[in-house]
Amino acid sequence: MNTYSAASLPSGDNVNAYCFCVDLVGEWFVKKGAMIAHYGDVTFQAVTAFGSARAFLASRFASPVYAQDWVVASGTGKVLLADRGFDVNSFDLDGGNLTIRAHNLLGFAPTLELKQSIVPGYVTLLGSGTFLASSNGPVIFVEPPFRADPEALLGWADCPSPAVHYDTEWMAASLSGMLQGVLGRESGEERQYAFIGAGTILLQSSEVVREDPALLRLVEQQTQQLSRAQAGSLGQRLVARAQQPNR
Amino acid sequence: MPFEVVNSKVVRATVSPQRPVLARRGAMLGLTGDVVFRPVQGQGGGPAGMIGAALTSESVPMMATTGTGTVLYGFRGLHVTVLDLDGTSPLSVEADRLLAHDADLQTSVQFLGSGGLRGVVRGAATGQGLFTTRVTGTGAVALLSHGGTFALQVSPGDVVGVDPQAYVAHTGALNVDLKAKVGWRDAVGKGSGEAFQLHVTGSGTVHVQASERKLS
Numbered sequence: 001m002n003t004y005s006a007a008s009l010p011s012g013d014n015v016n017a018y019c020f021c022v023d024l025v026g027e028w029f030v031k032k033g034a035m036i037a038h039y040g041d042v043t044f045q046a047v048t049a050f051g052s053a054r055a056f057l058a059s060r061f062a063s064p065v066y067a068q069d070w071v072v073a074s075g076t077g078k079v080l081l082a083d084r085g086f087d088v089n090s091f092d093l094d095g096g097n098l099t100i101r102a103h104n105l106l107g108f109a110p111t112l113e114l115k116q117s118i119v120p121g122y123v124t125l126l127g128s129g130t131f132l133a134s135s136n137g138p139v140i141f142v143e144p145p146f147r148a149d150p151e152a153l154l155g156w157a158d159c160p161s162p163a164v165h166y167d168t169e170w171m172a173a174s175l176s177g178m179l180q181g182v183l184g185r186e187s188g189e190e191r192q193y194a195f196i197g198a199g200t201i202l203l204q205s206s207e208v209v210r211e212d213p214a215l216l217r218l219v220e221q222q223t224q225q226l227s228r229a230q231a232g233s234l235g236q237r238l239v240a241r242a243q244q245p246n247r
Numbered sequence: 248m249p250f251e252v253v254n255s256k257v258v259r260a261t262v263s264p265q266r267p268v269l270a271r272r273g274a275m276l277g278l279t280g281d282v283v284f285r286p287v288q289g290q291g292g293g294p295a296g297m298i299g300a301a302l303t304s305e306s307v308p309m310m311a312t313t314g315t316g317t318v319l320y321g322f323r324g325l326h327v328t329v330l331d332l333d334g335t336s337p338l339s340v341e342a343d344r345l346l347a348h349d350a351d352l353q354t355s356v357q358f359l360g361s362g363g364l365r366g367v368v369r370g371a372a373t374g375q376g377l378f379t380t381r382v383t384g385t386g387a388v389a390l391l392s393h394g395g396t397f398a399l400q401v402s403p404g405d406v407v408g409v410d411p412q413a414y415v416a417h418t419g420a421l422n423v424d425l426k427a428k429v430g431w432r433d434a435v436g437k438g439s440g441e442a443f444q445l446h447v448t449g450s451g452t453v454h455v456q457a458s459e460r461k462l463s
Contacts, residue, residue: 136256136324137254137255137256137257137321137324138254138255140253140254140257140276140319142277142279142319145279146277146278146279147277147278147279148276148277149275149276149277151273152275152276152277152319152321153277167283167284190284192277192278201277203257203276203277203319204276204324205254205256205257205276205321205322205323205324205325206273206274206276206321206322206323206324
């Protein structure tokens with residue numbers, strides 16, 4: 001049994017497959033709830049509260065939808081980050097861009113800039129620096145051309161934005177599949193994200209998708225584009241869906 | 248060998264017109280090439296199998312993967328074990344543990360109650376229901392489990408005790424019997440927690456998962 005101290009904890013490296021130790025000097029963005037322990041003089045402040053004091057830093061976090069799910073760790077010390085016992089991986093970006101499922105991003109250095117992706121539920125990191133992501137099982141890297149299941153897609157780097165691919169044969173073969181499509185329920189494989197061009201795609205074993213509160217806010221925001229009549233009929237469909245028994 | 252192990256939770260299948268794959272619906276993680284998915288109802292095994300599957304909930308929605316390409320399969324972060332069947336002995340497994348298998352393999356629903364009252368009691372007490380799925384033929388099967396599986400060899404004369412929750416599947420000529428040893432301690436909630444055990448005898452292999460958590 002290995003007992004760690006502030007000195008013997010790894011510096012900017014994995015403690016084990018499920019936990020990462022950040023050697024904090026200055027600031028880091030950390031997902032709420034991801035911090036499991038820390039050594040040293042470290043304070044955790046909501047991004048929104050921190051922003052008033054250090055406007056420059058808050059400007060790195062250009063996503064109001066996610067701001068309330070994140071904190072800024074500032075000070076000097078060692079911070080241990082983990083997520084639900086999932087594998088934690090650190091990645092270094094060097095002047096690149098990487099888009100990742102917002103839920104699986106655990107933390108990133110403020111040298112990186114965070115933007116909301118136009119794919120709902122995903123965020124894009126730009127610039128140079130380290131970030132941490134969790135995945136269910138080891139991350140699988142694949143190269144385009146590739147089509148990915150939305151639940152299994154962890155993120156992508158340097159790829160053109162994905163297009164949605166519908167498996168029309170599936171739709172035609174299954175009447176129930178059609179009905180589910182109409183109601184907006186996607187549990188099969190009829191909807192895939194298609195990637196082409198050069199880049200890298202990150203996959204994980206599909207997880208039981210957890211509720212992402214930010215996704216609700218995001219989709220709600222987008223319904224502003226609908227007319228009143230459209231919004232009304234969407235509302236009816238959503239009510240009908242909410243009343244269906246769980247599958 | 249149509250299933251290549253990518254990591255403990257993901258397998259990669261090479262699909263060709265000669266080698267379609269049946270997989271659980273929703274288990275596709277990603278694909279390359281020209282591959283389409285078609286929903287499949289029931290279990291095969293003719294009309295009787297269909298009825299059996301419909302009646303018994305020993306059926307999970309499956310899909311046929313056809314075309315040419317490679318497909319990654321995984322399900323809810325569960326561990327995956329690949330077993331190769333050589334056609335000499337069928338595999339008995341719960342339907343909801345089947346992640347994917349060669350479309351050449353036949354699956355049929357088997358009634359546990361044919362062993363008399365004992366089979367019925369076993370099914371009810373272990374939460375496995377009265378039916379199990381039998382996979383026959385030559386090919387590969389990918390099974391789901393919590394925490395991975397390991398294989399226990401059973402030889403004639405051996406008795407292997409298995410926790411009903413940890414039991415995943417078995418191959419070979421095996422008898423799986425429920426042994427209950429319920430005393431007054433269990434009745435007042437002070438039992439060992441191991442009152443029910445599956446006693447496996449015969450000749451074959453039993454696959455056990457490293458967890459007492461059932462899938463569903």
